[in-house]
Amino acid sequence: MLSINRYRTGFLLAVLAPALLHSQLPANGTHGAVSSMQDSASELSVVVGKSVLLECALPIERVALGLGGIAEAVAVSPKEVLVNGKAAGETTLILWEKGDNREFFTVVVRPGVTAANDRLDVIRRELKSELPGQDVKVRGENGAIFLSGTVSDLTSSERAVQIASVGGKVVNLLNVQVPAAESQILLKVVFASVDRSKSKELGINLFSTGFGNVIGAVTTGQFSPPTILGDGTANLSNDLNLFAFLPGMNLGGTLKALETKGLVEILAEPNVLAQNGRQGSFLAGGEYPYPVVQGGATGSGPTVTIQFKEYGIRLNFIPTLTPRGTIRLQVAPEVSELNFTNAVTISGFEVPAISVRRVRTEIELDKGQSFAIGGLLDNRETETFQKVPFLSSVPVLGKFFQSIDRTKSNTELIVIVTPQIVQPMPAGAPLPQPPFDQPFLPHSNVPMQNPEPAPETTGHTQAPAVVPVEKLIESMKPEQPLTIDNGYGATSGGSFGGGGGSAPSAPQ
Numbered sequence: 001m002l003s004i005n006r007y008r009t010g011f012l013l014a015v016l017a018p019a020l021l022h023s024q025l026p027a028n029g030t031h032g033a034v035s036s037m038q039d040s041a042s043e044l045s046v047v048v049g050k051s052v053l054l055e056c057a058l059p060i061e062r063v064a065l066g067l068g069g070i071a072e073a074v075a076v077s078p079k080e081v082l083v084n085g086k087a088a089g090e091t092t093l094i095l096w097e098k099g100d101n102r103e104f105f106t107v108v109v110r111p112g113v114t115a116a117n118d119r120l121d122v123i124r125r126e127l128k129s130e131l132p133g134q135d136v137k138v139r140g141e142n143g144a145i146f147l148s149g150t151v152s153d154l155t156s157s158e159r160a161v162q163i164a165s166v167g168g169k170v171v172n173l174l175n176v177q178v179p180a181a182e183s184q185i186l187l188k189v190v191f192a193s194v195d196r197s198k199s200k201e202l203g204i205n206l207f208s209t210g211f212g213n214v215i216g217a218v219t220t221g222q223f224s225p226p227t228i229l230g231d232g233t234a235n236l237s238n239d240l241n242l243f244a245f246l247p248g249m250n251l252g253g254t255l256k257a258l259e260t261k262g263l264v265e266i267l268a269e270p271n272v273l274a275q276n277g278r279q280g281s282f283l284a285g286g287e288y289p290y291p292v293v294q295g296g297a298t299g300s301g302p303t304v305t306i307q308f309k310e311y312g313i314r315l316n317f318i319p320t321l322t323p324r325g326t327i328r329l330q331v332a333p334e335v336s337e338l339n340f341t342n343a344v345t346i347s348g349f350e351v352p353a354i355s356v357r358r359v360r361t362e363i364e365l366d367k368g369q370s371f372a373i374g375g376l377l378d379n380r381e382t383e384t385f386q387k388v389p390f391l392s393s394v395p396v397l398g399k400f401f402q403s404i405d406r407t408k409s410n411t412e413l414i415v416i417v418t419p420q421i422v423q424p425m426p427a428g429a430p431l432p433q434p435p436f437d438q439p440f441l442p443h444s445n446v447p448m449q450n451p452e453p454a455p456e457t458t459g460h461t462q463a464p465a466v467v468p469v470e471k472l473i474e475s476m477k478p479e480q481p482l483t484i485d486n487g488y489g490a491t492s493g494g495s496f497g498g499g500g501g502s503a504p505s506a507p508q
Contacts, residue, residue, distance in 0.1 A: 044105045046085040048112045054081045058097040066091040071107045085109040116140055119167045126163045131156050138164065148173040150466050157469045175466040182276045185319040185327060188418040191335060193266035196410040201258045203403030209233065210250035218388060226254065268313045276321050285312010288338060291349045311336040311354055319419060327419040331373065332360040335413065357413050370418040378411040
């Protein structure tokens with residue numbers, strides 16, 4: 001039986017407990033509470049600032065309340081207890097009735113409607129102040145705060161959640177306007193490499209085919225002298241600059257005086273396009289094979305397999321747009337080439353070395369600005385001097401018994417980067433073509449593409465203006481890396497290569 005009364009102190013709910021008490025009576029019909037083994041707690045709900053009146057069937061001898069800061073229990077009559085809500089929370093109320101009967105109550109104090117509305121009003125004011133012009137609706141229920149409406153971007157959604165979280169658990173039901181496509185960043189890189197070399201060789205070889213009844217030759221050993229045969233003839237096997245022979249004296253000489261100059265220029269200008277925050281790479285070169293020895297099965301010898309190593313002009317970079325409007329670049333250009341001078345021979349295979357010039361750095365540029373991010377100047381000089389002992393020390397004539405080989409090399413490398421923000425070409429615009437001195441082949445009469453279908457037959461729908469925030473976040477996650485099967489093992493990445501090739505691997 002429930003009776004509801006109104007008093008000035010608030011809304012009072014009188015609970016008549018005989019029915020509850022009789023439901024817990026033992027089989028003999030004795031009045032009062034059941035034994036301690038059958039004690040159970042009933043839930044008692046009250047609002048902050050309100051009161052609940054408990055009316056018991058038997059007189060009350062004692063009252064105990066767990067937390068006095070949450071609720072207050074006052075015995076207003078021998079059979080009535082008034083419970084006042086003071087703060088939101090839970091506590092326990094125990095009543096001892098006459099005859100040692102006990103009643104347990106779980107007192108749940110809920111926030112008042114006015115306080116909850118005040119908290120929501122504060123959140124609404126902050127959202128309106130921080131996100132002006134954006135439609136964000138706030139609703140509270142059972143201690144949770146529901147956000148709905150539409151915001152302009154993910155930053156506004158995150159800020160709205162942070163503001164609403166001060167009022168309790170937040171359920172984000174916001175929609176986000178579909179953002180524009182990510183900016184495309186074009187990186188222009190210039191590789192300029194100049195290798196200069198200069199060598200100078202000077203040497204003399206003297207030989208005799210019978211001068212003074214002596215057959216022989218005098219040489220420093222650096223340049224091959226003529227070969228003197230048993231019949232007194234000389235066999236010349238080397239390319240010479242000057243050769244002199246006196247038949248009457250059977251005396252001759254060879255003079256080698258060569259000067260060589262070499263110039264090698266490498267200039268590459270790769271242009272690589274990448275999305276904001278995504279990696280782009282470029283490779284112009286090739287892959288050379290090299291043997292790898294692997295252990296064979298039990299009782300069999302080792303197995304030689306072929307693997308490949310890339311070389312050439314490589315560029316890896318990650319562009320990122322900053323809030324300042326600049327472009328931050330993580331860039332790693334590299335120039336490598338095969339070096340057979342330092343090659344090694346393993347099991348009959350000649351494996352070349354690789355000469356590498358590499359730069360790895362992080363810079364920040366404005367749109368269209370350029371930086372020389374790396375420069376290398378390498379000057380080397382090698383001189384080899386050989387002479388015949390004693391004879392080379394004779395004044396004037398000693399020069400004929402000396403040889404000199406002097407080599408100078410000069411290497412310069414510079415890398416210049418220029419980032420630009422670009423937009424795709426409009427549909428239907430003419431595509432740029434490289435200039436040709438002569439007209440190129442005429443177009444085929446066979447159409448290379450189907451005619452554009454009508455809009456109503458394509459099956460495509462208009463892109464939505466807004467999407468749920470969780471769907472937009474899911475669409476912005478990076479895709480799986482591209483996997484390319486190049487015939488000798490799948491590789492992953494987003495690189496572009498040209499100007500080289502490689503052969504498939506095969507066991508030897």
